[in-house]
Amino acid sequence: MSPTDWRFWSALFAAMIFLSYSAAADCDTPQDPGAAIIDCTQSINSGKWKGRYLAAYYSNRAAAYHEQGDLDHAIADLNEAIQPDPKLAMAFNNRGAAYNEQGDNDRAIADYNEAIRIDPKFAMAFSNRGNAYSDKGDNDRAIADYNQTIRLDPKSAMAFDNRGSAYHDKGDNDRAIADYNEAIRLDPKSAMAFDNRGSACHDKGDNDRAIADYNEAIRLDPKHAMAFLGRGIAFSYKGDNDRAIADFNEAIRLDPKSAMAFDNRGSAYHDKGDNDRAIADYNEAIRLDPERAKAFNHRGYAYSDKGDNDRAIADYNEAIRLNPNSSLVYFARGRSYLFAGSVEKALADVNQASAHAPENAYLALWVDIVSRRNNLPGRLAQTSSRIDMTVWPAPVIRLFMDQMTPAAVLAAADDPDATKKKGQVCEANFYSGELSLTKGLKDEATRLFRLAASDCPHSFNEWDAANAELKALGVVP
Template sequence: MIGQSRSDPNNLIALLRRAWAHKRKGEVDTALADYGRAIELAPKDTYAYLGRAGAYLIKQDVDSAIDDYGRALLTHPDNVAAYVGRGRAYNLKGEPDRAIADCNRAIEISPERGAGVGLICRGHAHIIKGDIELALDDFNQAIGFSPKNPLPYVGRASILHARGDLELGLSNIKQAIELTPNDPQLHRWAGSAYFQGGLLSEAHDAFVRASELDRKDVYTLLWLDLVRQKTGQPSGLDEASGRLDLSNWPAPIVRLFLGATTLEDVVKAADDANPVKMRGQLCEAHFYGGELALAKGATDEAVRLLRLAADGCPRIYFEWAPANAELRKLDTRH
């Protein structure tokens, strides 16, 4: 490969690097094409399968991701990343027992290197199963192994948030932010906790910071709009929508917030042939529809929708914990 151009379609390393770059920029289909070409050149290259599996997960094509993680394990049977990645995929698919088996295998293979990521993966599987104390124990252990990894703090915060312990949940998110201060999703987590705690000024600042870090994150803009509605400020969502891709989900939710469509149409738009994708989109439709109804003072409708979200959202989705926290705050049975 010496002397070959980095854009050479026959250069394996160039293809893998280019695919990784496309994946980071959100150009997932282009990344998949490059990974596919890399696999044609080197059918036993573990990293090509791992990279493509990660791209499939971004598209929520969970079955294809699981297949590629399996192929990676055929080429490298003790690959920790493949076991953890497949465990995460099984979590997304709602098969926590399979996820736990893969996460346990990662921990067995490498008690030092695999324990931290394996414990986080297993913790989320326990959340899906409803074994909350086991999940907390896994996240606590993961922090012991990797105290500078923000993910177990986020996992712990999601449980505390769902329980309605917003102060302690926020404390964990703040710890995660100290470790990775430029992660927009962590600031969105903080904003959500402030929002549900009634600290709207702090919530506004957190969502603004999240939006500064990622100007195209639709969900942050939806939260910011909710804060503005509750504080009597002008929306700003219409202007911001000009820089968003409104050709795909969650565009219907944006239109709902703008008053340009109905909740019924949003729920219809959430339908998808991919059951994992459909479940996630229905979760978001119900959750953000419920929050919007609550901001407008339609409490009964908000409770109905938030209960659908709490019951239907995958427990590893961002919206699951806030839906439960909101219902607890409203003191409703769910």
């Protein structure tokens, strides 16, 4: 959820009220929320105030309740504020913010609409309405509102930050980073903007820049749990699972209810081969968020690695129920069916996975592999037109289409980037092993699977698949 602006509504009336009643002045100034509630209540109950003045006190007490996290009392006070002064744009804005925090985005948007109708130059209301649209997944309307916010208030770092997040959600990382850059220029102490830019850099595959941004976010705000979480994910992608786990530990310490942190720490333990600790973390992630499909999927992988395909499939079933459009979960379940010997079910699942992501070269490969296990012809000749054949794993695709040899694929896996080379060599060996297996060359397949099991990064699907294939061949990995 994007940060939503609340504001003590006192600027219009503070001077007049302060001049007349000094005892009420504390209600007009942001302070300790408990003290503000007492002062505002005294003013409300005094009977001295009517109309817009009474509305101001209700609105300010609502802001204090909001600071305490008491959204129900905040909304009740804002209802009271609106009754004597239905043209109080700030009260509609603040009530919208409370509804937004309660997850009622439709009522929030209705209130922001009214605030904007009353005051068409109310930049904060446009910004907050953009946040509500963003929370509903309507990033185009969110961006339109952030554009309007920036037009009205071109120095609003938060508006640039939020617009960047909307672009990020749309997958436009370059425009997102441009907006985060501007947010940071306007507010160099915004930990959130550095955190968000780090996330966009990570999504572009630049984990070093991501880590640098997360470092700065943490320096600015050592209690910023999301920055530790993001940095942990970046370390994980670099294969540094120990540093990743250290960051996830800190994220959990700062936010012990973060299902995402437990889920990601579980994945780091899984990548280290510690499936029992991984499963314990996935269990906690699911307890905290029973609708987190990723955690069920990840726990399924851990059970699969332990050879418990029945429990793995049960988890994949739940992940698919929660997210029926996830190609990754259909692929994972299909693979478990394959290793359990249910090749027809495996083919149905990998076909479904590929249908959700027809441009994914790896899914196309698995459709070919499982089709051959079902004594059906491969389909890469038909599906390769949807795949980018200028980048890896195009050589593997050509191998399965009899256009390259295993030796040529292994040579093509070479790369000056050692991490990239390691992954590509892993895949060259594994998929060459799969092709050998479909041709009945079990000894060669065993040799290649052993290489993959030995050398593949544990975070790669091919690593645990190689181990599963070796077990199916009756060979100790």
